[in-house]
Amino acid sequence: MPALPSWLTEPLWDQFAALLPERPEYHPDHPLGCHRQRIGDRIIFDKMLQLLRFGCSYEAIAGTTCSATTIRDRRDEWIRQGLFVRLKQIALESYGRIVGLVLDQIAVDGAITKAPGGGEAAGRSPVDRGKQGLKRSGMTDGYGIPLGRVLAGANRHDSPLLAPTLDRLNDLGPLPHDITVHLDAGYDSDKPARCSMNVASTAASPTRARRRLSRPASAGMSNAPTPGRTSSPGSPAATNGAPPSSTPSSTSPIPSSPYVA
Template sequence: MLPSWLTEPLWDQFALLLPARPVYHPDHPLGCHRRRISDRVVFDKVLQLLRFGCSYEAIADTTCSATTFRSRRDEWIRLGVFAEFKRIALECYDRIVGLVLDRIAVDGAITKAPGGGEVTGHSPVDRGKQGLKRSGMTDGYGIPLGRVLAGANRHDSPLLAPTLDLLDDLGPLPDDITVHLDAGYDSDKTRALLAERGLHGRIAHKGEKAPIQASQRWHVERTHAWQNAFQRLARCYERRAVVIDAFFDLADTVITVRSVIRRAWMTHRWDGRPHRRP
């Protein structure tokens, strides 16, 4: 499970995004219906599910049923809580540490999706089994900025445009931005796309062996590894795209807040600060 120095600040902010709810349902004639399951209990269950990747039924217990878990998850998705949670985390990181937006990296990653779903396809690296591809984008340090979901049979290159569109949500951008890409994007179409957007491209060339450290695209590879440490993302059983995006938003928030704490540990003091650098 995630350590308390990380889960407590996550919950403190997440709770502020939730609407106020009465302990008992107001429409009950006697006003004494079964108490509503605490949002904190469900939030902890969501983190456990994200981290360990087990089924809803396996993680359910006397404190929260699988049905309540799913309904509360869907309620939070409808309210846009997970997306707003991630946006606040990025703003916090940018204010305390600073996003490195003059260089970004984009790359695709394929994971298993045994249950199929809206954004799955036959995986070319897993004997045609169902798989999920994400086209992820990070800043120059590796902070996840967003992703586009697609079937595993989609090529990385056509997903570049919708991935770069996510930059519009980040507010003011530097005048000079370099996009680091691997050889899968090595084409005139990609270079034209970057030129239309006023972006510079540093693209690995097909047929030329070069270590990943030759450019700054290794940051996005590391971020994919961070995301795959959450078993719910490494082996996705969710079928709806909005649910998958919600879990990715939560994972990206955890990664961002963890990076804030790690990088601010030497320069800031606060209540609940870890005794040693995480």
């Protein structure tokens, strides 16, 4: 049974295949010009769609066509080449053009997940007996469409991750003049404001810093759940599917900062 219907996978593969670099037909270092045949990229691509769709392990999805090690190696190769970052950018741009991203309402929140394999960003989890875990600081638009995330150790607080998470907005092109950022009680301090001030003042490019300073976000602090998950004032669920307004009705404003309050 296919993970996704062909009318969806075929255009997705065509777009991904266009990002793949050219590869020589034969191994250049082999004296006879022959080597073990490389598993086709389309096979690995379909396997990865199955992993995302069914949530199974690499060993469970491997078969006679390719091994679990091959899937992992090809995944790491594509990550190093930046293919998934470019594919994500294309997907967001296409969605924004066809459906429309609600960028005047942004929700940011953190979540702790397991990381049994460790990794550079993993740390001791405070909710899993000190085992390895990750803190995922995610950002969505007003309808809950993922816009970006930042990974850190599970023992990191949400507040210091707010500024690098909002940094992902720079990849989305033109932004609305007024942006409301919905946060939970974990951000109820002056740390988010200080982080945004530091990011604006220490940006790598002066032009980039001025752009942030010239477009301050009218942010609000709210204890309401993330927009798009449960009904909360100003969220799509509370407006019967209507796009949220750029002026929040239930958030209490706090002093504005160059990027977010």
